[in-house]
Amino acid sequence: MDPVNTDVQRLREMSGLVTPMALRVAVTLGLPDRLADGAATADEIAPEVKADPVALDLLLAHLTALGVTERTDAGYRTTTFGALLRADAGNGLHGFLHQDSPAGRADLSFADLLHSVRTGESAYEVRYGQGFWADLAGHPHLRAAFDRQMNHRMAAWIPRLVAATDWSRFGTLVDVGGGNGRALAAILQASPGTRGHLVDLPDTVAGAAEMFRELGLEAEVTGGSFFDPLPAGDAYLLVDVLHNWDDEKAHEILARCAAQAAKVLVVESLGESTEFDLVMLAHFGGRDRGLHDLERMAARHGLTLESVTPVSGRSLLEFTR
Known part of the structure; x- marks a missing residue:
């Protein structure tokens, strides 16, 4: 094939929306799950998934071309490949694609x-x-x-965070935007002399206090935003927080942390993925920032970069006030 035409075809494939949207619609309608239980025609399942039967047949034909479904005498059924899109597949794809x-x-x-x-x-x-x-x-x-x-997403990564530094240096560690507290709990279990304080939205931290008690850990829980006044502590931990915000909001978060503690530990990916940068932009108006960008931002709040530790695709940046 003519190299020019090959490149044109490649660009066409890269820019096409048909297949990505077909997969997302299939997951949203529950087709990989429904057709794993037994083959069926578009006419048979259209009322169940509230779809037009002719349009659904067109979708299923494309899914068959992709190898997600296959035709049988009884209708379409999910392939082994397509089963990866099921809600119970346990790989995160269903949640990633469902509209x-x-x-x-x-x-x-x-x-x-x-x-x-x-x-x-x-x-x-x-x-x-x-x-x-x-x-x-x-x-x-x-x-x-x-x-x-x-x-x-965090389950397999938490042990690497725990091993990244000596957390026992801190009397009180405040995990700002720390989700349900699993990461903080793992850190505290590895550092018996350290107290913890979890800060995140009320619905997110619901149950965290009970978890800490059951694990015998000394930790407090505050349900609130990190744009509210923060509790006191010796060090603040920000894991995948700053890249969710534009510069103004990221500075506000750093300022609140720097005003309260001598140490601020920031865990971020440092701009290694151009695709992820666009995700942060479109979703949040944020972006991954490079090491020197974060260093300059922190310096505005009296924070000096002391160390950088790789943590499996991210980096742990330790700043001292």
Whole structure:
């Protein structure tokens, strides 16, 4: 094939929306789950999934071309490959693609990426009328799904965070935006002399105090925003927090931490993924920042970078006031 035509075809494939949206619609309709229980025709399952049978057949035909489903004499059925999209597959794909999940819903804002590139603002607000975090606050099922998604993503990574530094140096460690407290609990278990204080939204930290008690850990819980006054501590921990915010809000978070403690530990990926940068932009109006960007931001608040420790795709930056 002519090299020019090959490159044109490659660019066409890279820019196509048909297959990504077909997969997201399939997951949202529950097709991989329904067709794993037995083959069925589009006419048979259209009433169940509230779809037009002719349009559903077109979707299933494309899913078959992708290898997600296959045709049998009894109709379509999910393949082994397609079963990876089931809700019970345990790999996170279902939550990533479902259009009524936080990630799947947020990714639809990429249709308004042009707005973000022109303004530097979140595209999410254009699509949904309010920012990602406000939207989660107004939809409890999205908030709960987001917390589950974060727990799934962090589970294998927490032990690496625990091993990244000597946490026993700190009398009180405040985990700011620390989710359900699992990371803080693991740190405290490895550092018996350290007290903990978890700060996150009330619905997210619900149950954290009981978990700490059951584990015999000395830790307090504050349900609130990190834009509210923060509790006192010897060190503050920010894990994957700053990249969710634009520069103004990121500075506000750093300022609150620097005003309270001599140590601020920031865990972030340092701009290694161009794709992830655009995700942060479209979803939140934020971005990953490089090491020198974070160092300059912190310096504005009297914080000096003391060390950088790789933590499996992220880096732990230790700042001293």
